Amino acid sequence: MTAAFLSRGGRSPVRPVKVVASVAAGVVLLLVLPYLLAPYQTLLLTYGLVMAIAALGFNLLLGYTGLLSFGHSAFFGVGAYAVAFMVKYLDLASMELFIVGATVASALVTALFGLVCVRYTRIFFSILTLALSQVLWSLAFKFFWVTGGTDGLRVPTPRLLGRAVAASEDKTTFLVHAYYTYVLVLFLACVALMWVIVNSPFGKALQAIRDNETRAEFVGVQIWRYRWIAFMVSGVFTGLAGRSGCRSTGSRPRTSSTGRSRARSSSWPCSAGSGPSAGPSSARSSSTT
Amino acid sequence: MGIILIHILNALLYASVLFLIAGGLSLIYGVMRIVNLAHGNLYAIGAYVTAWVVGQWLVGAPTVVLYLLIPAGALAAAAAGAIIEPTLLRRFYKRAEEYQLLVTFGLLMILEDVVRFIWGPYPLSASVLWSELGSIAIGDALYPTYNLLVIAVGGVAAAFLWVFVYRTRFGVVLRAASQDMRMAAALGINVNRVYVQAFTLGCFMAGLAGAIIVPSQSAVLGMSVDALILAFIVVVIGGLGSLEGALVGALVVGVVREAGIALFPEIELALLYLIAAIVLLVRPAGLFGRTA
Numbered sequence: 001m002t003a004a005f006l007s008r009g010g011r012s013p014v015r016p017v018k019v020v021a022s023v024a025a026g027v028v029l030l031l032v033l034p035y036l037l038a039p040y041q042t043l044l045l046t047y048g049l050v051m052a053i054a055a056l057g058f059n060l061l062l063g064y065t066g067l068l069s070f071g072h073s074a075f076f077g078v079g080a081y082a083v084a085f086m087v088k089y090l091d092l093a094s095m096e097l098f099i100v101g102a103t104v105a106s107a108l109v110t111a112l113f114g115l116v117c118v119r120y121t122r123i124f125f126s127i128l129t130l131a132l133s134q135v136l137w138s139l140a141f142k143f144f145w146v147t148g149g150t151d152g153l154r155v156p157t158p159r160l161l162g163r164a165v166a167a168s169e170d171k172t173t174f175l176v177h178a179y180y181t182y183v184l185v186l187f188l189a190c191v192a193l194m195w196v197i198v199n200s201p202f203g204k205a206l207q208a209i210r211d212n213e214t215r216a217e218f219v220g221v222q223i224w225r226y227r228w229i230a231f232m233v234s235g236v237f238t239g240l241a242g243r244s245g246c247r248s249t250g251s252r253p254r255t256s257s258t259g260r261s262r263a264r265s266s267s268w269p270c271s272a273g274s275g276p277s278a279g280p281s282s283a284r285s286s287s288t289t
Numbered sequence: 290m291g292i293i294l295i296h297i298l299n300a301l302l303y304a305s306v307l308f309l310i311a312g313g314l315s316l317i318y319g320v321m322r323i324v325n326l327a328h329g330n331l332y333a334i335g336a337y338v339t340a341w342v343v344g345q346w347l348v349g350a351p352t353v354v355l356y357l358l359i360p361a362g363a364l365a366a367a368a369a370g371a372i373i374e375p376t377l378l379r380r381f382y383k384r385a386e387e388y389q390l391l392v393t394f395g396l397l398m399i400l401e402d403v404v405r406f407i408w409g410p411y412p413l414s415a416s417v418l419w420s421e422l423g424s425i426a427i428g429d430a431l432y433p434t435y436n437l438l439v440i441a442v443g444g445v446a447a448a449f450l451w452v453f454v455y456r457t458r459f460g461v462v463l464r465a466a467s468q469d470m471r472m473a474a475a476l477g478i479n480v481n482r483v484y485v486q487a488f489t490l491g492c493f494m495a496g497l498a499g500a501i502i503v504p505s506q507s508a509v510l511g512m513s514v515d516a517l518i519l520a521f522i523v524v525v526i527g528g529l530g531s532l533e534g535a536l537v538g539a540l541v542v543g544v545v546r547e548a549g550i551a552l553f554p555e556i557e558l559a560l561l562y563l564i565a566a567i568v569l570l571v572r573p574a575g576l577f578g579r580t581a
Contacts, residue, residue: 131565138562
């Protein structure tokens with residue numbers, strides 16, 4: 001009985017070798033894909049990885065905590081705009097600094113939003129997150145002298161680990177190989193981190209809250225605090241995704257708008273993106289679970 | 290003086306359209322306990338169908354005929370509702386709310402693309418109805434007569450709905466089903482039929498809103514989400530599931546939006562969302578809502 005109990009609460013035990021093998025196969029496939037696919041498809045794939053990072057965060061909230069947020073796109077936008085502001089006002093171009101900046105910015109915003117939102121659950125949580133994300137969207141939309149409004153802000157191709165696009169190098173090649181690999185590594189790091197989070201006592205507490213709030217409280221879990229932290233973690237993941245997404249789209253001057261299309265994707269389509277892809281990515285994260 | 294009156298009329302114009310949309314949303318929630326995120330799309334369908342009938346199909350027909358055909362959009366939306374409820378939504382009443390939100394959200398995306406597929410990406414206009422009525426002088430300012438018609442339709446619809454829900458047998462059945470679905474079923478009410486009727490009525494209202502507003506604006510892609518968000522604000526302020534709440538909420542949003550546009554246009558939208566957020570924080574069930 002204890003053995004069954006120890007091996008993930010009654011579910012049929014998964015052989016570690018099998019898991020490691022399938023994960024390794026997946027990683028290798030993702031690593032070689034840029035050499036097999038056309039550049040455009042690799043760019044799409046990069047965007048897919050970005051959305052998968054966002055979906056990881058979204059899934060922590062919906063899948064593990066039982067809260068359906070319609071405002072996650074706002075954090076995607078916060079990440080993207082944080083980077084755009086770093087370019088515009090601080091004249092930075094280093095991807096590592098962008099990551100730090102987007103993380104800090106989305107952590108601050110989600111902490112604030114979370115304080116308000118996690119007091120409610122179910123429909124009211126969903127509507128409240130939607131309302132707050134719409135506040136951010138309309139601010140980004142209207143304050144065009146800061147945010148560029150519908151035109152958005154241009155974000156040039158960043159330096160990865162101090163390496164910029166060489167003058168001789170084609171920018172597409174840079175995006176398809178260096179940038180893709182960078183995003184892939186980031187994505188894998190996020191998956192690993194999320195795996196640790198959902199398997200930690202913290203993650204177990206979240207699942208307990210999702211399954212039975214009253215009992216979880218009775219056991220001594222401080223519900224709103226756990227929800228709040230889950231909201232923050234989830235938002236920061238999404239903000240990270242916003243930062244990378246802003247790079248892959250924003251680096252092309254043609255679609256450099258982090259404005260309405262971005263902020264709009266920040267209001268609806270993105271949460272649509274997270275919805276369905278929460279499936280694949282949750283399958284991914286739970287297949288490693 | 291005239292300017293103030295114009296502002297008040299504009300606020301009423303917003304309010305009557307919003308009441309029709311949000312009233313339908315609220316009615317559907319009140320009876321079926323389902324938040325229909327695709328509600329804005331029914332509004333868009335109403336607008337598109339009327340704009341298509343008036344602006345493309347029957348262009349050049351006698352104007353009287355065109356005015357009488359305005360409700361075509363509302364009927365189309367009602368028909369769509371009568372199809373959606375039994376085929377799709379009925380399966381989700383017993384599921385957790387998250388699934389209902391997700392499935393109606395999926396419906397939102399699908400219907401948005403269906404509209405794009407049928408009518409293409411360009412705006413449709415029915416402005417002939419709007420310009421035909423001309424404008425009238427109010428004080429020292431001119432105001433489009435058609436807008437007064439919209440306000441009147443909104444008012445009549447509100448009165449009609451009130452009579453319908455509180456003074457007819459169907460209204461009694463509707464309220465009974467919304468209060469306790471099992472008890473109503475035990476008393477011999479065909480709950481499934483009530484659900485279809487209520488959903489169709491809600492969609493009819495949304496379609497009517499789109500149909501009457503489209504001559505003064507035009508039918509564009511994205512109007513559905515804009516309307517949905519505003520309708521949400523209305524029902525959040527007024528309380529989900531309450532028709533009085535939808536009326537008061539629509540008036541509040543109409544006035545705030547008009548005042549916001551006149552006084553501080555930059556934060557006009559943010560102001561609305563902030564009001565909704567504050568109401569949610571102070572009174573989560575809304576001003577007229579039943580506690581969940």
